[in-house]
Structures are given as structure tokens and as C-alpha cells.
Amino acid sequence: MSTTMHQHGGIGESIKRKEDGRFLRGKGNYIDDFVLPGMLHMAILRSPHAHARIKSIDTKAAGVKPGVIAVVTGELMAQHKLAWMPTLSGDTQAVLATDKVRFQGQEVAAVIAETKYQAEDARDAIVVDYEILPAVISPDGAKASGAALIRDDKEGQKDNHIYHWESGNKATTQAAFAKAAKVVRLHTFYPRCHPAPLETCGCVADVNPATGKATIYMTSQAPHAIRTVFALVTGLPEQNIRVVSPDIGGGFGNKVPVYPGYVVATAASLLIGRPVKWIEDRTENLISTGFARDYHMTGDLAVDKDGKMVALRVHLDSDNGAFFSDAQPTKFKAGLFHIVTGSYDIPTAHVTADGYYTNKAPGGVAFRCSFRVTEASYLIERLVTNAAIELGMDQAEFRMKNFIRPEQFPYTSATGWVYDSGDYPKAMNLALEKLGYDDLRKDVEQRRKKGEVTGIGVASFTEVVGAGPGAEFDILGLRMFDSAELRVHPTGKAMLRMGTKSQGQGHETTFAQIVAEELGIPASDVAVEEGDTDTAPYGLGTYASRSTPVAGAATAMVSRKLRDKARKLAGHLLEAAEEDLEWERGKFYVKGSPDRAKTIQEIAFAAYTNLPEGMEAGLEGVHYYDPPNMTYPFGTYAVVVDIDKGTGQVKVKRMVAVDDCGVRINPMIVEGQIHGGLTEGYGIAFMELITFDAEGNCIGSNFLDYLLPTAWETPKFEIGETVTPSPHHPLGAKGVGESATVGSPAAYVNAVIDALSPYGITNIDMPVTSDKVWAALRSKGVTE
Numbered sequence: 001m002s003t004t005m006h007q008h009g010g011i012g013e014s015i016k017r018k019e020d021g022r023f024l025r026g027k028g029n030y031i032d033d034f035v036l037p038g039m040l041h042m043a044i045l046r047s048p049h050a051h052a053r054i055k056s057i058d059t060k061a062a063g064v065k066p067g068v069i070a071v072v073t074g075e076l077m078a079q080h081k082l083a084w085m086p087t088l089s090g091d092t093q094a095v096l097a098t099d100k101v102r103f104q105g106q107e108v109a110a111v112i113a114e115t116k117y118q119a120e121d122a123r124d125a126i127v128v129d130y131e132i133l134p135a136v137i138s139p140d141g142a143k144a145s146g147a148a149l150i151r152d153d154k155e156g157q158k159d160n161h162i163y164h165w166e167s168g169n170k171a172t173t174q175a176a177f178a179k180a181a182k183v184v185r186l187h188t189f190y191p192r193c194h195p196a197p198l199e200t201c202g203c204v205a206d207v208n209p210a211t212g213k214a215t216i217y218m219t220s221q222a223p224h225a226i227r228t229v230f231a232l233v234t235g236l237p238e239q240n241i242r243v244v245s246p247d248i249g250g251g252f253g254n255k256v257p258v259y260p261g262y263v264v265a266t267a268a269s270l271l272i273g274r275p276v277k278w279i280e281d282r283t284e285n286l287i288s289t290g291f292a293r294d295y296h297m298t299g300d301l302a303v304d305k306d307g308k309m310v311a312l313r314v315h316l317d318s319d320n321g322a323f324f325s326d327a328q329p330t331k332f333k334a335g336l337f338h339i340v341t342g343s344y345d346i347p348t349a350h351v352t353a354d355g356y357y358t359n360k361a362p363g364g365v366a367f368r369c370s371f372r373v374t375e376a377s378y379l380i381e382r383l384v385t386n387a388a389i390e391l392g393m394d395q396a397e398f399r400m401k402n403f404i405r406p407e408q409f410p411y412t413s414a415t416g417w418v419y420d421s422g423d424y425p426k427a428m429n430l431a432l433e434k435l436g437y438d439d440l441r442k443d444v445e446q447r448r449k450k451g452e453v454t455g456i457g458v459a460s461f462t463e464v465v466g467a468g469p470g471a472e473f474d475i476l477g478l479r480m481f482d483s484a485e486l487r488v489h490p491t492g493k494a495m496l497r498m499g500t501k502s503q504g505q506g507h508e509t510t511f512a513q514i515v516a517e518e519l520g521i522p523a524s525d526v527a528v529e530e531g532d533t534d535t536a537p538y539g540l541g542t543y544a545s546r547s548t549p550v551a552g553a554a555t556a557m558v559s560r561k562l563r564d565k566a567r568k569l570a571g572h573l574l575e576a577a578e579e580d581l582e583w584e585r586g587k588f589y590v591k592g593s594p595d596r597a598k599t600i601q602e603i604a605f606a607a608y609t610n611l612p613e614g615m616e617a618g619l620e621g622v623h624y625y626d627p628p629n630m631t632y633p634f635g636t637y638a639v640v641v642d643i644d645k646g647t648g649q650v651k652v653k654r655m656v657a658v659d660d661c662g663v664r665i666n667p668m669i670v671e672g673q674i675h676g677g678l679t680e681g682y683g684i685a686f687m688e689l690i691t692f693d694a695e696g697n698c699i700g701s702n703f704l705d706y707l708l709p710t711a712w713e714t715p716k717f718e719i720g721e722t723v724t725p726s727p728h729h730p731l732g733a734k735g736v737g738e739s740a741t742v743g744s745p746a747a748y749v750n751a752v753i754d755a756l757s758p759y760g761i762t763n764i765d766m767p768v769t770s771d772k773v774w775a776a777l778r779s780k781g782v783t784e
């Protein structure tokens with residue numbers, strides 16, 4: 001018998017993941033596993049050009065190919081008012097192009113056929129006559145005079161500018177800069193990368209012609225929000241739409257938006273009256289779905305004569321692609337970028353942001369991060385290391401001098417964030433101790449004297465995760481709360497349903513652990529279900545590390561509601577007053593008489609069989625949790641690199657990561673999350689890049705060009721933890737899923753820049769590839 005069977009599975013226990021049994025046996029239920037009777041297949045024709053006018057689309061040859069049921073164009077979609085759809089950022093996006101194509105890979109037409117191969121063959125027979133237009137591939141290009149106007153479909157849109165947005169205080173920041181002893185500037189580009197989940201996006205749309213009910217099985221991180229958007233876009237009554245997100249093979253933000261493929265497949269199923277399946281291939285996923293980052297950032301840090309930070313000024317130009325469809329709260333045009341003051345007590349800051357249309361895929365999703373906090377964290381952590389180097393101070397010491405101190409929490413940042421709790425010196429000290437920082441620093445100095453290129457990078461990030469509060473955070477007006485519904489069956493087993501949706505984070509295990517802790521039912525007796533809008537309570541979904549902070553809190557709250565009712569039932573069963581009862585995980589007993597007890601299982605049975613007069617039967621409830629604040633996980637990461645002067649190759653020798661996400665529900669899962677995030681951070685820092693040539697052709701459209709880290713490249717991680725509970729979360733927990741992706745890129749690059757600093761090299765933009773490092777060293781006259 002396995003040891004896990006005896007475990008209660010409460011908070012803090014590293015129980016094995018319940019869901020892994022089916023995943024390891026190949027019994028997961030992913031979107032491509034769905035086969036419905038009479039199901040058809042859809043293939044999408046995409047634009048080969050970044051910017052071109054559509055002169056004509058000839059579908060005749062395609063329409064008569066074997067197995068073809070329908071060829072769908074933008075014109076047909078327009079007849080049903082579905083040629084355009086709203087985006088998550090309140091813009092419009094073409095479902096199938098009618099007038100122009102605006103990025104390479106844009107959806108132009110779709111073929112529905114009996115088999116996938118018939119659909120693809122017929123798609124290749126569609127003839128489109130394009131008039132090629134000049135492509136805009138960067139914000140600078142978008143601003144240039146005479147730049148092609150991308151969004152000529154929008155009335156009143158005279159240029160490629162989308163938005164201007166500001167945060168902080170311009171006047172006080174200017175005044176502080178005027179008095180500063182030193183100003184350090186960093187201009188850096190956080191390049192476009194892609195979440196690249198192993199499972200691409202897809203759906204099976206099944207509109208029943210008899211009942212009118214539309215069931216859409218799809219890869220969605222936010223099924224309820226998608227259902228509401230579908231209802232608003234199609235005009236179908238919301239109760240007739242059922243969105244089901246089955247097992248998801250990685251999302252990382254990529255599966256938040258509504259993509260045209262979902263809309264076309266649903267419209268096709270509605271028109272044809274048969275289920276339609278659409279599954280993206282890898283290239284389609286990389287070139288057309290939600291990218292991440294693509295921020296050009298300039299930061300100025302003002303410091304006084306004692307090395308104290310006095311002001312921060314930041315400007316960014318955002319490359320949003322052809323349609324502004326960033327997945328982010330309505331109020332914040334640049335996501336949560338204005339947390340850019342990071343872990344530092346900077347009295348004043350001013351942030352400005354401008355967004356631009358370009359002829360690139362739309363998206364701007366939060367790739368394993370809380371909206372744009374990753375870009376913000378990268379900028380401030382790179383800037384702080386550069387400032388330390390310029391000031392001749394140690395990077396750790398400079399950070400320590402400027403950290404928000406533990407006694408300052410709750411701390412209000414210069415851009416208005418109220419940090420809930422933190423102990424930054426503690427996390428940094430632990431990381432430095434694990435690394436053996438002081439000795440290593442001496443070692444670096446010695447080796448540099450021998451001509452070796454070696455360095456240490458530190459990054460002390462602060463994240464902001466767990467959106468809402470609903471009053472501040474909404475998506476398309478939907479407040480960002482989340483929910484949990486708990487039903488305890490007569491035999492004391494339970495079903496927990498939630499508004500979130502796991503994509504591999506282990507929700508079926510950790511949320512059962514919260515019930516185990518709060519209501520005393522062992523985790524193995526609690527089934528967790530998410531993702532079916534017909535059964536789960538309404539929620540905003542899983543992204544931006546919001547599940548534990550929001551839905552985890554909802555689970556604790558609903559468990560406590562049920563415990564209150566259980567107390568009443570226990571009083572009835574034990575013939576004791578409620579106030580005379582004590583709760584011990586799993587049972588109530590009469591104070592002073594521990595033998596007079598009723599277990600939660602006995603109480604659950606009574607809820608259906610032996611109730612006090614006037615009490616409703618059953619033991620179930622629901623809780624919608626609107627968090628009073630975000631949670632602020634943090635940590636310090638430290639990296640040691642050696643660089644080969646002859647080739648520019650960077651070798652990561654050590655990577656120490658100390659994370660603080662408050663109370664850990666399942667420490668083993670948390671470590672897994674951190675390992676995954678550090679690996680993705682490594683990929684972003686050194687390997688991954690979605691780039692474009694001058695004509696707007698996407699370079700990086702497959703896994704030979706878009707390089708994901710494997711076990712071969714990935715360094716060994718040394719993990720540590722501190723625990724600073726969140727004061728407002730019912731369990732003291734903060735989110736953690738993305739901390740490592742947010743915090744690690746700066747640590748890796750800071751190590752490289754520290755190594756190169758003796759040669760006067762202050763920046764290399766990611767990905768830090770050997771050729772860039774080699775060229776930087778050569779530019780300073782360094783040879784082998």
C-alpha cells in the first residue's frame with residue numbers, strides 16, 4: 001500500500017498529484033482526443049504576407065475537392081456579422097480577412113471537410129490575389145513618417161498609434177531627478193517570445209441543430225469568460241452555450257484569448273449542423289496566436305550621493321501587432337507594468353507607455369506572468385545591477401541598501417500598489433548564503449585577473465498576482481473574482497468545482513488539500529472538477545497566478561461555511577451547545593470530553609438523514625471570492641556564469657532560487673512550478689526568439705528555429721524558501737506559478753553583464769546568444 005493512502009493531505013503536505021495517474025498512463029483527455037459522431041475537420045488558409053490588400057479569393061477549385069463540405073471566407077462570415085470580433089483589450093480583430101491581411105499567418109479562409117487531410121488539400125487549392133503593401137515591423141517603423149497605415153478599417157485611425165498611458169507622478173519625479181547625484185540609464189528590448197505550450201490550440205464545436213445548444217470543447221484557460229464573449233458576439237443565449245475545457249497540455253497565457261479558429265469552427269458547425277474539429281499545427285500556433293513581451297524599454301534611475309534610489313523614470317514602446325488584443329485588465333493599457341519600482345523603496349516614479357500597431361501577430365498575452373509584470377521586473381532588475389556596476393557598488397549590497405524594509409509593509413509604492421507583506425533581506429541573505437556569495441565574489445576577482453570571463457548576477461523580484469480586487473480589475477467589464485462550490489455527499493466524500501482551470505499546475509490535488517485542511521475530509525476523498533461551464537460556478541479562469549490567491553481563497557471560505565453548518569449538526573448529534581464544541585481537523589468534540597466526538601463523515605451522513613428541526617438538508621455551498629488586494633510573492637535569484645572568450649558561449653555554473661510565496665499548500669508542486677519557471681526563464685534569456693525580417697516574415701515558426709530548452713541545456717537549480725504569509729489571504733498563501741519566469745531572466749542576464757562589465761559592456765538584449773556575446777567582446781577588442 002502506498003504511503004500516500006494514509007496521508008490526510010492537508011496544507012503543507014507534499015502529497016503526490018492525483019491527476020498524474022491518468023497523465024502517466026496516457027489516459028488524459030485532451031482536445032484532439034475528442035471524436036464525435038459525424039465530426040468534420042477544419043483547415044485554415046493563412047496569409048503568406050505581412051501586409052497586403054486582398055483583391056480576390058477564388059474558392060471554386062477548393063469547393064469541388066473530395067470530401068469538402070464548405071469553404072468559408074470573410075465574405076460569408078460578414079453575412080452573419082462575424083467577419084470581425086472584439087478583442088480582450090476592447091479593439092476589433094478580423095476573424096477571416098475581408099479587406100486586407102495585416103500579419104503573416106492571418107486567417108483568410110477555412111475549409112470544412114470529412115477528414116483533416118481532405119480539408120488541408122482543399123485549403124491549398126484556394127487562390128487569393130494579393131496586392132502586397134509595405135510592412136511595419138517595429139514601433140519605430142510604426143511611428144516613422146510615411147509609415148503604411150495598418151488599421152485603415154478603423155474610422156478616425158490616422159496613424160499606427162494605439163494608446164498612451166501614464167502612471168506615477170511626473171512633477172515630483174522630475175524634481176527628484178534635478179537634485180540627483182547620479183542618473184543611470186538602461187535601454188533594453190524584451191523581445192517577442194511565445195508561450196509555446198506543447199499542446200497547440202484547438203476546439204471541437206458541436207451545435208445541435210435540434211436543440212440549438214452549442215457545446216464547444218476547447219483549449220481555454222478561461223471557459224466562463226469565453227462563454228460570455230461567445231454569447232455577446234454570436235447573439236446565442238448564454239444558457240445554450242456550453243464551453244468545456246478538458247485536460248490542457250500547457251497554457252502559459254497562450255490559451256486565454258479567443259482565436260478566429262474557435263469562432264469559424266463554431267459558425268461552421270452552426271451552419272452545417274455537424275460537429276467541426278479544428279486543431280492548430282505547431283507553425284500556426286507560433287505565428288498566429290498570442291505572443292508575449294515585445295517591449296522596448298528605457299529606464300532612468302536617480303540615486304543620491306549615499307547610493308539611495310531617489311526616483312525612477314520609465315518609458316516603453318509596446319509592439320502590439322495588427323490588432324490590440326492584449327489579455328489584461330481593462331484599466332491598465334500596459335498590464336501591470338507600473339509595478340516597475342519592484343522591491344525598492346523609491347519615493348517617486350513616473351511611467352509612460354505608448355502602444356503601436358505593427359504587421360505582426362496580435363496577442364500580448366501574459367506568458368507565465370501577471371500581465372506585464374515580467375517586463376517590469378526585468379527592466380528594474382537589470383537597471384539596478386547596471387547602476388551598482390556604474391556606482392562601483394556590489395549589486396547585492398546596493399539592493400540591500402534600497403529594499404523596502406520588512407517593517408514598511410503594507411507598503412504603498414510610488415505608482416500606487418499596496419504590497420501586502422515581504423521580507424526581502426531575508427530572502428536575499430538566504431540566496432547569498434546558499435551560493436556562498438562572499439567567497440565566490442573573491443574567486444571571480446581572482447579568475448578575472450587570470451583573464452577569465454566570469455560573473456555573478458542577482459535579481460530580487462517582486463511579483464503582483466491574484467487579480468482582482470474586482471473593483472480595480474476586470475476583463476471586458478467582468479470583475480476578476482473567482483469561485484468554489486463544495487458538495488459533501490452522505491458518505492463524507494466530496495466534490496469541489498471551481499471557476500479556474502488547471503493546465504498542469506495540479507489543481508485537482510492542491511484544492512482538495514485546502515478542503516482537507518479546512519473541513520477535515522482527506523484530500524483523496526475530494527474530487528476536483530473545473531472547466532465545464534454547465535457545472536462549474538462562474539469564474540475568470542487560470543492565468544496570472546490567480547488560482548491559489550483567488551480560487552484557493554474561495555475554497556477555504558466555502559469549506560469554512562460548511563464547517564459552520566457541520567458545527568450545528570454536531571451540536572444536534574452530540575446534544576451539546578455549539579459554543580461547547582471544539583474543532584479538531586476532521587471532527588467536533590465536546591470541550592473537556594474528547595471522546596464525545598462526531599467525525600465530519602458522521603456529520604455529513606446526518607446532513608441527509610438526521611437533521612435538527614428547521615434545518616435545510618444537505619452539506620453544500622458556494623463562495624465567490626473577491627480578494628481585498630493582490631498578493632506579492634517575491635524572491636532572490638542568483639546565477640554564476642563562465643563565458644568562453646573564443647566562442648561567446650555562456651555556461652551557467654550555478655543557479656540559486658529562493659522564493660517566498662507565503663504559505664505553501666503543496667511544497668512539492670511549488671518546487672515543480674519553480675523548476676518549470678526557471679527553465680522557461682533560461683529559454684527566454686538564452687534561446688527563444690520570435691523575430692521578423694524586413695518584409696514581416698516570421699522567423700521562428702517551428703521548433704528548429706524557435707529553440708526551447710531541453711534537459712541538455714538547462715542548468716541544475718538549487719532551491720530555497722522563506723515564508724512570509726499574505727495577511728489578507730485566508731490561508732496566508734500567495735501565487736507562485738510564474739514567479740520563476742518573472743524573476744529569472746534578469747538574474748541570468750545580470751550574470752552575463754557582470755562578467756562582461758570589466759570590458760565596458762553594459763547590455764546585451766535577450767536572447768543572449770553566443771554570437772551576440774562574441775560580437776560584444778570583439779567590439780571591445782577582446783580576442784581569445
Ligand code: CDP
Binds near residue numbers: 542
Ligand atoms: O493560477 P495558477 O494555478 O497557474 O498559479 P498559482 O496559484 O500561482 O500556483 C500554481 C500551483 O502551485 C497551484 O495550482 C498550486 O498547486 C501550487 N501552489 C501551492 O501549493 N501553494 C502556494 N502558495 C501557491 C501555489
